[in-house]
Amino acid sequence: MPRIMAIDYGKKRTGLAVTDPLQLIASGLTTVSTHDLIPYLKKYFAAEAVETIVIGEPKNLDGTATDATALVTECIRILKKNFPDIPVVKMDERFTSKMAFQSMLDSGLKKKDRQNKALVDEISATIILQEYMQREKKI
Numbered sequence: 431m432p433r434i435m436a437i438d439y440g441k442k443r444t445g446l447a448v449t450d451p452l453q454l455i456a457s458g459l460t461t462v463s464t465h466d467l468i469p470y471l472k473k474y475f476a477a478e479a480v481e482t483i484v485i486g487e488p489k490n491l492d493g494t495a496t497d498a499t500a501l502v503t504e505c506i507r508i509l510k511k512n513f514p515d516i517p518v519v520k521m522d523e524r525f526t527s528k529m530a531f532q533s534m535l536d537s538g539l540k541k542k543d544r545q546n547k548a549l550v551d552e553i554s555a556t557i558i559l560q561e562y563m564q565r566e567k568k569i
Contacts, residue, residue: 432479436559438486438523438551439505440464441498445551447559448480456559461548467505468512475513483509483516484562486523486554521558521565 431451438445444467446459462470474480485506488498502520509518 432481434482434484434559434562435459435474435480436484436486436521436555436562437467437505438555438558439467439498439502440551441501443548443551445548445553445555446470447552447555448478449559449563453563456556456563458552458556461551468508471509471513475516480516483513483518484521484559485509485518486558487520488523519562521562523554523558 431453433451434449434453436447436456438447442464443461444464445461447456448459449456485502487502488496490496506518506520509516
C-alpha cells in the first residue's frame with residue numbers, strides 16, 4: 431500500500447512526515463531546505479510509492495488567510511506540476527507548531543534540542559499527518 435506524506439511548508443525549511451506502508455502510523459521523515467524540496471521529493475517518490483500529499487494550510491485564528499497562505503498556494507501549484515498523479519490535500523495547520531513544541535516538552539527534550547526549529551517543523555508535519563489520518567478514519 432502506498433504511503434501518505436505530509437508537508438509543513440515554510441519559507442526557509444519544510445518539515446516532512448510519512449505513514450508506514452500500511453498507513454497505520456505517522457512518523458517524522460526529515461526537514462529539508464525549502465529550496466531543495468522538489469529535488470528531495472523526486473528522489474523520495476522514485477524509491478517509495480506515495481498516494482497522497484497533505485500540506486498544512488496556514489490560517490489566522492478567525493480562519494482567514496495569513497501572509498504564508500500565498501506561499502503554500504504556490505507550493506501546491508508546483509507540487510501538482512511536478513507530481514500530477516499524486517493528489518494534494520490541504521489541512522488546517524493552526525496550532526501545529528505550538529502542539530509540536532508542547533510534545534517536545536512532554537517528551538523531556540532538553541532546552542537546546544527544543545530550540546531546533548527543523549525538529550519543530552518535522553513534528554508539525556507529523557501532527558498534520560495524524561490529523562489527516564484521523565479525519566479520514568485511517569487510524
